[in-house]
Every structure is written in structure tokens, then in C-alpha cells.
Amino acid sequence: xxxxxxxxxxxxxxxxxxxxxxxxxxxxxxxxxxxxxxxxxxxxxxxxxxxxxxxxxxxxxxxxxxxxxxxxxxxxxxxxxxxxxxxxxxxxxxxxxxxxxxxxxxxxxxxxxxxxxxxxxxxxxxxxxxxxxxx
Ligand code: T46
Numbered sequence: 001x002x003x004x005x006x007x008x009x010x011x012x013x014x015x016x017x018x019x020x021x022x023x024x025x026x027x028x029x030x031x032x033x034x035x036x037x038x039x040x041x042x043x044x045x046x047x048x049x050x051x052x053x054x055x056x057x058x059x060x061x062x063x064x065x066x067x068x069x070x071x072x073x074x075x076x077x078x079x080x081x082x083x084x085x086x087x088x089x090x091x092x093x094x095x096x097x098x099x100x101x102x103x104x105x106x107x108x109x110x111x112x113x114x115x116x117x118x119x120x121x122x123x124x125x126x127x128x129x130x131x132x133x134x135x
Contacts, residue, residue, distance in 0.1 A: 005072040005079045005096055009060065009089045022087045024060070024112065030091065032058040032114040039064075040100075040109040049109075050098040052124045053133075058114040060089040061100075066107025073097040075133025083109075097129050 011029055014021040026034045040049055067084035074096055083090055092098060123129045
């Protein structure tokens with residue numbers, strides 16, 4: 001059976017009549033330490049984010065509000081997954097091209113990242129990515 005390019009991780013939920021609570025502990029619920037948190041919000045309809053791969057970065061993407069699609073490519077295969085639950089993350093490892101699209105109105109993409117921001121870790125040209133991934 002073909003392995004998915006990225007793994008869904010179900011996060012704990014503390015259900016409560018006052019509202020639900022989910023939490024994430026580094027190296028327990030996700031397989032990496034967290035050095036950075038960022039989030040995408042106020043995304044205009046029809047916008048796309050991403051369009052790059054990372055050499056070493058691990059990330060967990062969560063649709064903490066609304067939904068969006070993540071299109072992944074490993075140099076050979078392409079796969080699209082939808083994130084639409086605040087208690088489910090998508091673990092994206094290194095050397096996966098990602099494009100994020102179809103953001104619903106009011107959606108928020110929360111990202112936990114294994115390192116601080118480093119432009120040198122990005123591959124922003126798809127042909128360069130393909131050459132490197134297939135090497
Ligand atoms: C990814 C997807 C899901 C920073 O200064 N610090 C940061 O932590 C980040 C993430 C970005 N930036 C700067 C770099 C650019 O000048 O913000 C600007 C926009 O970044 P970018 O075009 O890379 O944004 P996205 O949404 O296309 O990609 C981001 C992450 O960069 C990327 O790692 O996987 O979200």
C-alpha cells in the first residue's frame with residue numbers, strides 16, 4: 001500500500017460544556033521540538049500560500065478555524081489533503097513541496113515549526129525541487 005506523503009496526528013480533546021480544549025506537547029503529541037509558532041489568517045478568497053519545500057524543517061499544520069487544502073508533492077507523487085478540524089494536525093517533513101489553497105472564509109492555519117525562520121532552508125523553485133528530490 002502507498003504511504004501518505006504526510007501524516008495526520010490526532011490531538012487530545014478535553015470536551016467540556018464550556019467549550020472544547022486541545023493541547024500539544026512537543027515530543028509527546030508531535031515528533032519534534034517546537035522553536036516557532038506562526039499562523040495564517042485573514043486569507044483572501046482564492047489566495048494560495050506555500051509554493052516551496054524545506055530542506056530540514058518539520059511542521060505541524062492545524063486548521064484551528066475553518067478549512068483549507070494542502071497539496072503535497074515529493075518529486076514523484078502528488079497528494080491533496082483537507083484540514084478542517086482543530087484537533088487534527090498534519091505533520092509535514094522535509095523535502096515535500098506544499099501549496100495551501102481553498103481557504104474557507106475566516107479560516108486560520110496554525111503552524112508549529114521545528115526551527116526558527118531561516119530562508120536558507122527553503123527551496124522556492126519547483127524545478128530545483130524536482131531535481132533535488134529525484135537525485
Ligand atoms: C510553510 C507555509 C505553510 C518570517 O519572517 N517568519 C516566518 O516564520 C515565516 C513563516 C515567514 N516570514 C516571512 C518570510 C516572507 O517574507 O514572511 C513572508 C511570507 O512568507 P512565505 O511567503 O514563506 O509564506 P507562506 O505562507 O507562503 O509559507 C509559510 C511558511 O513560510 C512555510 O514554511 O510551510 O507557510
